Amino acid sequence: MSTFSSPGFAANNASITTWQGDLLVKLLLRDRREKAFTDFVESYNTLVKKLEKFADRNAELEASERSATDKLTNLSREVDILREQGSPINQKRTVELEQQIQNLKEERAELYKTQGTNAQRLLDLNDVLRNHEEQAKKHQEEIQRLTEINQTLTNKVDLQVQVLREKDVTIQLLQDELATLQLELGKIDERMKDLEKENGQLLQRWLKKMNEEADKMNEANLFYESALEVHAKALEFQSGVVIVDKEFTPASKPVSLPEASSSSGHTRSRSRSLGPVEKKKGAMIVILTKVAYLDQSPHDGEIHSIQASPDGNSFATGSADKTIKIFDASSGQIKQTLSGSIQSIMHVSFNNTSEMVAGASNDNAARLWHLKTGRIRLTLTGHVGKVYSARFNGDSSKVITGSHDRTIKVWDLQKGYCIRTIFSFSSCNDVVPLDEDGTTLVSGHLDNNLRFWDVRSGKDIKELTGIHLGQITSVSVSPDGSKVLTNSRDNTLKLVDLRTYDVEQTLHADGYKNGANWSRSCFSPDGRYVAAGSLDGSIFYWNIQKSKLEKVVKEQNSPICGVTWNPNGRQAFSADKDRTVVVWSGLR
Incomplete structure (x- = not known):
């Protein structure tokens, strides 16, 4: 065994085969394991030898x-005999013997004391030996446990090596x-360069065509304005309403709208009057009191x-x-259905050119769809919580997302x-850029606070606390900013x-x-009104110039998740949790 464990053996037998090397390693490990308790055995043997010496000494x-x-007995007997004889020599001898007896008694006491000390040392050595045996047992158990752990780790290493090999194959693919x-x-x-060249030619043709259409549109607008003036004078004559500063409120009358069809089969048309219809100020016509003419699931x-x-031509819903x-x-x-999300869509928004749609999802990601192709352009992953808001900046170069993971x-x-x-x-329920570049943001949070951010520094500009007693569900910026x-x-x-x-x-x-944690309100396009949906399906309109409730209309029965105004001011759209979408359109 010493031949295998000597250092010179490995150097002189470097050319041994693999199984011989494994055998040598196992023998070395066995020697190390079997000699792990050599010190305890030697200590035990030493203690046994000392115990034998003490036993011999005690004997x-x-x-x-x-x-x-x-x-002592003999001397006592001699003392008794000498006392009986009573001679001076005997008395002297008796005193000497008595002195010897006293010395022998003291020596015996010392021997008893030494014997007691030896016995106590023997007990102490037995305790030490017992402790060493217990430690040896614990060490054996620890060695067994570490051996099992080592085997488990070895298996894991083998598994990881296999995984790495698979990863290498995947990387190669x-x-x-x-x-x-x-x-x-x-x-x-190469194809793009050809298309850009072709696009330049089409752009020139399109500009020429648009100039021609603009001339025709200008002529039509002149005709339409003259017709509006004639219509207003006729209404003034019939109902007696006086028009002041181009603001008028004509009396309402029923409107019959044509039945609309839908591929889903859920569409229903309505013909209904709800009172004063619209207010006109300058070129912007804002419909305040609406007529519901279409709802579907x-x-x-x-x-x-x-x-x-x-652009006012479309609206989108996320579900x-x-x-x-x-x-x-x-x-x-329905013009398009955009798919690709793994979880529920919590928020939708268009870019300024109405060419792309951003959708925030519960799968911790936001996605961008190109409406022309209907395909996903980008998937934005990086949040570790549900994404509740996704909005474009002014030039569509950036998207801002707010998430349940407390990040923007x-x-x-x-x-x-x-x-x-x-x-x-706090978790972010909604976030909106305050400028075209998206360098400043405003966000509403679960902790009831409104926060303003500087994107360039990543720090907050202002935090408004205590303005609400419940979580903020939506944030909107007025048209004038x-x-x-x-x-x-x-x-x-x-x-x-x-x-x-x-x-x-x-x-x-x-x-x-407010019926939902993601219920969203909105400004009217002219910034004079605010609309918000309620828990019972009603829509409330406030006149913020007069600081009063202007109108309440109801066509739905479930909590409203959002209201949005068409930028042309003539339509509004609402949706509820019961999968109903309502388009509100005013009288012209």
Whole structure:
């Protein structure tokens, strides 16, 4: 065994075969394991030897004690004899013997004391030996446990090696796929150059055509304005209404709207009058009191969000069925269904050109769809919680998302990744850019607070606490950019002045109750009115110039998840949790 464990053996036998090397390692490990308790055994043997010496010494002392006892007995006998004789010599001898007896007694006492000490040491050594045996047992158990752990870790290492091999294969496949995609990209670049050249030619033709159409439109507008003047004079003559400063409120009359059809089979047309219809100021016509003429159930799950497109031609809804539906604003027909989300869509928004739609989802991601192709352009992943809001900046170069994970992220759409993460102290229910570049943001949170952020530094500009008693469900910016509208679960809406950060108005009404954590309110396109949906399906309209409730209309019976105004001011759209979408259109 010493031959295998000597250092020179490994050096002189470097050419041994693999199984011989494994055998040598196992023998060395066995020697190490078997010699792990050599120190304890040697200590034990030493203690046993000492114990034997003490036992021999104790026997010697006992023999000496017996000898001294016998000698004492003999001396006592001699003393008695000498006392009987009584001679001076004998008396002297007696004194000496008595002195010897006293010395022997003292020696015997010392021997007893030594014997007791030896016995105590023997007990102590036995305790030490017992402790060493217990420690040896514990060490053996620890060695067994570590051996099992080592075996488990060895198995895991083998598994990881196999996984790494699989990863290497996957990487190779991805590299091959990347090379293929790069080749395709080169072809696409060539095709793009051809298309850009063709697009330039089409653009010139389109500009020429649009100039011709603009001339025709100008002629039509002149004709339409003259017809409106004639119509207004006729209404003034019939109903006696006086028109002052181009604001008029003609008497209402029933309107029969044509029946609308839908591919889903849920569409119903309405013919109904709800009182004063519209107010006109300058070129912007804002419908205040609406007539519901179309409602339908296009989704298979609850609707969470509704949003009108900036061009006024479409509106979109996001649902728990993981899809976004794009509707035609004039007919209410479904134009597109956008899919690809893994979880519920919590918020939808258009970019300024109405070419793309952003959808925030419960699968911790936001997605961008290109409406022309109906396909996903980008998937923005990086949040670790549900994403409740996703909005474009003015030039559609960035998207801002707010999440349940208490972060706000700014995504560069050219680069395709997050360029800024802003950490807040509460879940973000809604976030809106305050300028075209998206460098300043305002966000509403679960902790009832409204926060303003500087994207460039990632720090908060202002935090408004205590303006609501419940979580803020939505944030909107007025068309002129001077105010922020908040909606809250405390059943109030607040108007905040962006210059002073003061609450200008608190909007509330009997019967108004915010029915969802994502319920969203909105400004009218001219900024004079605010609309919000209630728990019972009613829609409330406030005149913020007069700080009063203007009108309440109801066509739905479930909690309203959102109201949005068409930018042309002539339509509004609402959706509820019962999968009903209502298009509100006013009389002309």
